[in-house]
Amino acid sequence: MKRIILFFTLFIANESLIFSNSKYPSFFCFGKFFENPVNSIMAVSWGLREIYSDWLYIKLLQYYGTRERGEGVYFEWGSGNYPLFYDKAKEIVILNPYFKNAVMSSAGVLAFNLNKYYQGISILKLALLYQSDNYDYMLLLSAIVTFQTKKNIYDEKLINELYEICVRKDVPIMLIQMTAFISKKAGYYDKAIELYSIILNNSKDKFYIENARKQIELIRKVKSEK
Secondary structure (H helix, E strand, O other), X not given: OHHHHHHHHHHHHHHHHHHXXXXXXXXXXXXXXXXXXXXXXXXXHOOOHHHHHHHHHHHHHHHHOXXXXXXXXXXXXXXXXXXXXXXXXXXXXXXXXXXXXXHHHXXXXXXXXXXXXXXXXXXXXXXXXXXXXXXXXXXXXHHHHHHHHOOXXXXXXXXXXXXXXXXXXXXXXXXXXXXXXXXXXXXXXXXXXXXXXXHHHHOOOHHHHHHHHHHHHHHHHHHHHX
């Protein structure tokens, strides 16, 4: 308890120095929050990584839910212009890559709310460096790629990465289904057929089985007409 109190005492003092000559509010107020590597170093050194990452996540949520003041700033609740969101989210993931809620929510906000697909993908891939078998991250990644296909954006590298994941054993059928759909939309018909075949051989869900069989027939028909 003493080291926690000492940490926050030094932390607050440090923040006071940062904002003493700033036009932005203090540490305890809403508004922009400047990154300070000293705090992260102190948190890690004193074994307070999780506590400090929790605090940074709270600050990120405050930033996302607070009106930004400034000339030329476009604002709507939840879907405005938040230029610091990615940097704040990345700081949390670097500090604590196992902070699942922060990773998922940050990537989702960036990709779906702020239309910054590649920044959302970057957050997920950074977290996956430390948890390569986290299928929640993979499912969200595939959802972002699926969302991109609706705008005719196809990232060959990401699609191939998802494909390589799906040909492993014990991969959730939903992930294989989404990757097969993406592959089909992108014109990678052989990959799509292979993935739908995996669903046929491994799924016990009638919906997935019937859909996979139907999609294989449709893809083969499209290939024969070319």
